[in-house]
Amino acid sequence: MNVPCQTEDNNEQLLCEKQVMFLDEFLKTRMKKAFEDILGNKKTGFNSGHIAEEWEFIHYEDAGNNWRTDGDLFCECGRKLRYQYTLANKTTGLQKHFGLNHLTEHTGIQPDVARQIVKELKQLKSEKREIIQKCIDDWTLTSEGIKWMPPLDQLPEDISWHLTEQMPLLERQLKRLRQIIQEESRRLNEKALQKIVAEEKKKLAEKGLL
Ligand SMILES: [Zn+2]
Structure with a gap:
């Protein structure tokens, strides 16, 4: 009961x-x-x-x-x-x-x-x-096509709770997670790009070209 x-x-x-x-x-x-x-x-x-x-x-x-x-x-x-x-x-x-x-x-x-x-x-x-x-x-994250995501402690509390307990995410949580992944990948790409640009500038400066 x-x-x-x-x-x-x-x-x-x-x-x-x-x-x-x-x-x-x-x-x-x-x-x-x-x-x-x-x-x-x-x-x-x-x-x-x-x-x-x-x-x-x-x-x-x-x-x-x-x-x-x-x-x-x-x-x-x-x-x-x-x-x-x-x-x-x-x-x-x-x-x-x-x-x-x-x-x-x-x-x-x-x-x-x-x-x-x-x-x-x-x-x-x-x-x-x-x-x-x-x-x-x-259900798994892989079956949803999700192969990468930010660490659990950077995700909203409800999503990280489900995942820590190895429980499926709701569709509305998945939607939010996909947005977070997209934003995070954009941020990381941007950062990687800035690093490349900075290195190139450094090389050019070293050659006295900048
Ligand atoms: Zn009553």
Whole structure:
């Protein structure tokens, strides 16, 4: 029970334990960030409330494929849930458990903000499916035609995390990585060219021709 990544879909059973653990961590950290980004936005931005000051994302749980019969996750209103989200009120410390459909009902977070969160979380789940499929297909950088890249510590944190854990990159990360590689190769070429020019100038100067 409550092991989110072993139950999402059958393909997941084909993954090794390390990959399942990565996906679990991936979902949890990205969900927390999604909540904080969207709620945080509201604090400083275009909405009236101070939601981020009021609510903190605690966790997300998945009751598994047999949630209808064996599940023990519930919404505040008593509805049985497969996917349960928990937020805590920062002032009272009170935690609220809910399914995404009842986010507004049980927290008072405005519907437009709730919609943004739902959209973001759906996107996350589709990214998770993308990673699972790529794991099954034995994805590698080479299969993407990438033979060289800057050192991991020079890459964005999320990309270097995936690669350090030997996990596939998402299409959007690949796009970013390709841009970084292109910029870096341009920079290196430029540098090499400048070196050649400087050496040539030095030679000419030595011959008294410059
Ligand atoms: Zn409810």
